[in-house]
Amino acid sequence: MNSSEAQQITESDFELSLWQSIEGGDFSHVLELIEALPIEERPRLVARLDPELQQRLLEGMGSNEAADFLHLLPETQAIELLEEIQPEAAAHILEELPKDEQADFVGELDDKTAQAILSEMDDASSARLVRQLADYDDDEAGGIMIAEFLSFQENETADGVIDHLRQNASRYSDFDVQYAYVVDPDQKLVGVLRMRDLLLVPSNTRLNQLMLKNPISVDDHCSLVDLHELFDEHVFVGVPVVNSAGELMGV
Numbered sequence: 442m443n444s445s446e447a448q449q450i451t452e453s454d455f456e457l458s459l460w461q462s463i464e465g466g467d468f469s470h471v472l473e474l475i476e477a478l479p480i481e482e483r484p485r486l487v488a489r490l491d492p493e494l495q496q497r498l499l500e501g502m503g504s505n506e507a508a509d510f511l512h513l514l515p516e517t518q519a520i521e522l523l524e525e526i527q528p529e530a531a532a533h534i535l536e537e538l539p540k541d542e543q544a545d546f547v548g549e550l551d552d553k554t555a556q557a558i559l560s561e562m563d564d565a566s567s568a569r570l571v572r573q574l575a576d577y578d579d580d581e582a583g584g585i586m587i588a589e590f591l592s593f594q595e596n597e598t599a600d601g602v603i604d605h606l607r608q609n610a611s612r613y614s615d616f617d618v619q620y621a622y623v624v625d626p627d628q629k630l631v632g633v634l635r636m637r638d639l640l641l642v643p644s645n646t647r648l649n650q651l652m653l654k655n656p657i658s659v660d661d662h663c664s665l666v667d668l669h670e671l672f673d674e675h676v677f678v679g680v681p682v683v684n685s686a687g688e689l690m691g692v
Contacts, residue, residue: 455486459490476513496525504534511546519546528557532559535547539589539615544577555572582664586692595625597648599647629686629687632656639651661682
C-alpha cells in the first residue's frame with residue numbers, strides 16, 4: 442500500500458466517523474474529530490464535505506460549539522457557511538464570539554445578509570456596535586481595537602466596583618483586567634483605573650478620586666503608523682480609543 446492509498450483510507454475513515462456523529466446528533470464528537478486532525482489538514486478535509494453536510498453541522502451544533510467550529514475553518518469558508526444558514530442561527534453563533542470577531546465576520550458578508558443577521562441579535566445595542574465596528578478599516582485603530590473592556594461611571598465607589606466584578610466574574614473571565622476605564626454620564630473617557638488600586642483605598646472612595654486623570658487616548662481613525670509611534674514612545678499595555686465626541690469605543 443502506497444502513501445496515497447493510506448491517505449485516502451484515512452480521509453475515508455474521517456468522513457465516515459463524521460457522518461456517523463452527525464446522524465447520531467453527537468456534535469461535540471464532530472469537533473473532537475476535526476480538532477484531532479493536523480491543523481494544516483482541517484480546512485482541506487472539511488472543505489471536501491458536501492455543502493449540505495457543512496450546513497447541517499453548523500445548524501445542528503449548539504451556538505458555542507458552532508462558534509468553535511468556525512474558528513477551525515478559513516475565514517472565506519466560514520463566511521460562506523454563515524451565508525447559507527438561517528439568519529437567526531447565524532446571529533446566535535456570532536453572539537458567542539468577541540465583538541471584534543463578530544465585526545470581522547459581518548464586515549465580510551454582503552450587506553443584505555449582514556443586516557438580516559444583525560436584526561436577529563438579541564441585544565439591539567450590541568448589534569449596532571458590531572455594525573459600527575465592521576465599518577472601520579483594518580488599518581486604523583477602530584479596526585483593530587478590542588471592544589470588550591471594563592468601564593465604570595466616575596461617581597461609583599471602590600467597593601461597588603469590586604462587588605460588580607465578583608458578581609460578573611464569569612462574564613469578565615476573558616477580559617484584560619489590569620485596567621478599567623472611567624467615563625462620565627455621556628460615556629466620555631475621563632480617567633484610567635488601575636485595578637490593584639481598588640484594594641488599597643477605603644471602600645467608599647469614589648473613582649473620580651482614584652483614577653488617573655487626563656489619560657492618553659487615540660482617535661478611532663488613528664492610523665497604524667501613528668499607533669506604532671505611540672507605543673514606541675510609551676510602555677503601554679493598551680490605549681483607549683475614543684470617537685470624535687470623546688466617547689470610549691474600545692482599547
